[in-house]
Amino acid sequence: MREITGTTRIYGILADPIHHVKTPQVMNALLARAGIDGVLVPFHVAPDGLAGAVDGLRRMRNLGGFIATVPHKTAMLGLCDEVAPEARLVGAVNCVRRDPDGRMVGTMLDGLGFVAALRACGEDPRGRRACLAGAGGAASAIAFALAGAGVAHLTVVNRTAARTDALLARLRAAHPGLSLATQAAPGHDLLVNGTSLGMRPGDPLPLDASLLADRPFVAEAIMEPETTPLLAAAEAAGCRIQRGRPMLEGQIALMAGHMGAL
Amino acid sequence: MREITGTTRIYGILADPIHHVKTPQVMNALLARAGIDGVLVPFHVAPDGLAGAVDGLRRMRNLGGFIATVPHKTAMLGLCDEVAPEARLVGAVNCVRRDPDGRMVGTMLDGLGFVAALRACGEDPRGRRACLAGAGGAASAIAFALAGAGVAHLTVVNRTAARTDALLARLRAAHPGLSLATQAAPGHDLLVNGTSLGMRPGDPLPLDASLLADRPFVAEAIMEPETTPLLAAAEAAGCRIQRGRPMLEGQIALMAGHMGAL
Numbered sequence: 001m002r003e004i005t006g007t008t009r010i011y012g013i014l015a016d017p018i019h020h021v022k023t024p025q026v027m028n029a030l031l032a033r034a035g036i037d038g039v040l041v042p043f044h045v046a047p048d049g050l051a052g053a054v055d056g057l058r059r060m061r062n063l064g065g066f067i068a069t070v071p072h073k074t075a076m077l078g079l080c081d082e083v084a085p086e087a088r089l090v091g092a093v094n095c096v097r098r099d100p101d102g103r104m105v106g107t108m109l110d111g112l113g114f115v116a117a118l119r120a121c122g123e124d125p126r127g128r129r130a131c132l133a134g135a136g137g138a139a140s141a142i143a144f145a146l147a148g149a150g151v152a153h154l155t156v157v158n159r160t161a162a163r164t165d166a167l168l169a170r171l172r173a174a175h176p177g178l179s180l181a182t183q184a185a186p187g188h189d190l191l192v193n194g195t196s197l198g199m200r201p202g203d204p205l206p207l208d209a210s211l212l213a214d215r216p217f218v219a220e221a222i223m224e225p226e227t228t229p230l231l232a233a234a235e236a237a238g239c240r241i242q243r244g245r246p247m248l249e250g251q252i253a254l255m256a257g258h259m260g261a262l
Numbered sequence: 263m264r265e266i267t268g269t270t271r272i273y274g275i276l277a278d279p280i281h282h283v284k285t286p287q288v289m290n291a292l293l294a295r296a297g298i299d300g301v302l303v304p305f306h307v308a309p310d311g312l313a314g315a316v317d318g319l320r321r322m323r324n325l326g327g328f329i330a331t332v333p334h335k336t337a338m339l340g341l342c343d344e345v346a347p348e349a350r351l352v353g354a355v356n357c358v359r360r361d362p363d364g365r366m367v368g369t370m371l372d373g374l375g376f377v378a379a380l381r382a383c384g385e386d387p388r389g390r391r392a393c394l395a396g397a398g399g400a401a402s403a404i405a406f407a408l409a410g411a412g413v414a415h416l417t418v419v420n421r422t423a424a425r426t427d428a429l430l431a432r433l434r435a436a437h438p439g440l441s442l443a444t445q446a447a448p449g450h451d452l453l454v455n456g457t458s459l460g461m462r463p464g465d466p467l468p469l470d471a472s473l474l475a476d477r478p479f480v481a482e483a484i485m486e487p488e489t490t491p492l493l494a495a496a497e498a499a500g501c502r503i504q505r506g507r508p509m510l511e512g513q514i515a516l517m518a519g520h521m522g523a524l
Contacts, residue, residue, distance in 0.1 A: 001263055001265070001266075003263070003286075003287060003290075004263075004286040004287070004290055004301070004302070004303055004304070005283075005284075005286055005287060005304075006277075006280050006281045006282055006283040006284070006286065006304050007280075007281045008286070008303070008304060010303050010304070010305065015268075016323075018268050018269075018323075018324055019268045019269045020268055021267075021268040022267075022268070024265075024266040024267055024268065024270070025265060025266070025267060028265075028266055039266070039301075039303060040266070041266055041270070041272050041301060041303055042266070042267075042268050042270060042272070042324060043272065043322045043324065043325075044322060044323040044324035045321050045322060045323065046321070046323065049320075049321030049322075049323075050321070052317055052318055052320070052321045053318045053321035053322060054318070055314055055317070055318055056314055056315045056316070056317055056318010056319055056321065056322075057318055058311075058314070059307050059308070059311030059312070059314045059315035059318065060305045060306060060307060060311075060315060061278075061280075061306040061307065061308065061311075062280055062304060062305065062306035063305075
């Protein structure tokens with residue numbers, strides 16, 4: 001890593017908890033490789049402190065921007081001065097550029113990063129029958145990106161039915177021809193975990209293990225542990241898998257670009 | 263430097279301008295040598311954004327504290343929840359610890375760092391006749407530290423007479439027996455620049471060059487340029503000098519201690 005001096009531009013990641021984030025390592029390696037005088041640092045901010053923290057970051061003139069992750073993505077939508085259409089569609093913001101006048105410009109890159117990572121593995125989602133666990137910020141982003149990438153069918157499985165219904169309504173509005181369902185049943189060739197189930201020991205599987213019988217490709221948004229119980233079960237069932245880290249790596253250059261670092 | 267991860271504690275320096283600060287390099291070297299998982303980064307904050315920036319830093323739970331430098335030291339006094347007696351005396355704060363509950367606890371270490379650096383050079387101020395340029399935050403801190411270290415006499419030279427008078431009144435109250443003056447005249451064996459004159463090309467000297475005829479020891483608070491016009495003139499006159507950087511190095515461990523980093 002390059003030495004931090006008075007000319008170094010600052011980037012942040014806001015999360016709660018913060019200890020598990022991998023973005024500082026991945027972004028700082030990218031900035032170092034590109035010879036950029038910038039550094040990304042973790043900011044541990046609780047939900048009730050988010051608005052105040054963002055207002056403080058507005059005052060920091062050498063701040064290029066920041067990444068927002070769990071649990072801040074939805075709330076960030078209302079704290080930006082300007083929001084990209086894809087973030088508005090998803091209903092969440094995960095990357096914010098600070099313009100020189102202090103305006104905060106948000107976008108949502110989780111889904112684009114996820115699809116970029118899938119394609120980098122040779123797994124093009126076009127024409128696939130996908131099943132996604134979750135309807136929160138990350139899951140919604142993945143849902144819209146999968147729809148945009150041309151999946152033939154998308155099942156959304158989530159504990160809170162109201163949240164699922166709201167996501168499906170927004171998906172229908174943006175992609176009128178897409179086949180949608182809310183009950184997991186056999187016949188999927190792409191399973192995706194977009195929930196946080198699998199982060200903590202003892203979490204139940206985010207999707208029913210019987211879905212692995214079809215030998216689908218299984219992708220995970222969780223980065224720690226590297227191999228979640230879902231990925232372990234998928235490997236045991238002979239499925240090809242994609243861990244969470246490539247999803248981050250797939251979008252890290254997109255994030256650096258949005259924040260003006262590259 | 264150690265890799266920055268989600269567990270790294272954050273420290274900051276607030277300044278305007280910011281590009282010239284050397285604290286990130288010096289503090290990060292100290293933290294690396296001590297094996298501490300922490301990093302200090304520059305935050306460029308203008309005076310009108312200081313209160314908002316400090317309020318934002320309160321929300322950052324992994325922030326250990328920050329250093330405040332020009333032009334924020336005086337304003338920080340009113341933005342802390344608790345202020346050490348030495349900071350109250352000087353009327354300025356240059357180092358703030360963030361307690362786990364978000365309370366900001368300020369102190370002033372400029373003067374103690376300056377005297378520690380003088381002593382490290384073998385230049386004990388006890389019994390000296392000192393002449394100090396400036397009556398702002400840094401100069402006041404140096405004045406109180408010199409008085410506390412037992413100088414025999416202190417002359418304070420400053421363009422704004424009201425500020426000088428206020429500093430002298432506070433010095434008199436805290437050190438009733440100290441000989442004080444406000445007009446530079448021959449007969450000093452320690453000259454100190456506590457103003458920012460010498461930072462910008464074309465600045466006038468902060469003290470009358472005729473004072474160098476006594477071959478005093480000349481100390482500088484400015485760190486960039488490394489050799490200010492005053493130091494160049496002092497060297498040309500055969501004086502021993504102390505640059506600004508040792509003043510920072512003299513207090514960096516004190517700052518790390520106050521912020522709970524060491």
